Amino acid sequence: MFENLLEMQERGVRDRARGRSLDDNPMSKPDVLPITDFQEWYSMFDAWRFGWSIEDAMAGHIDMPRDGRASARAYTRTV
Numbered sequence: 001m002f003e004n005l006l007e008m009q010e011r012g013v014r015d016r017a018r019g020r021s022l023d024d025n026p027m028s029k030p031d032v033l034p035i036t037d038f039q040e041w042y043s044m045f046d047a048w049r050f051g052w053s054i055e056d057a058m059a060g061h062i063d064m065p066r067d068g069r070a071s072a073r074a075y076t077r078t079v
């Protein structure tokens with residue numbers, strides 16, 4: 001199970017690097033992956049989301065507006 005969680009985290013990182021959104025979590029499509037054990041499903045769902053979030057933060061996507069320009073908030077400094 002632990003290896004599966006790490007693989008799902010890595011998949012989340014790769015998916016974010018490829019420009020996919022949080023809505024693209026493969027575990028959010030129960031018709032593709034039927035849910036048989038809720039706890040295991042949620043662990044996999046959360047592992048993908050965690051990997052996605054790590055890549056999002058590392059790449060600085062959080063402050064990037066949709067039009068691709070840097071936001072004013074990215075240049076302001078709080079004192």
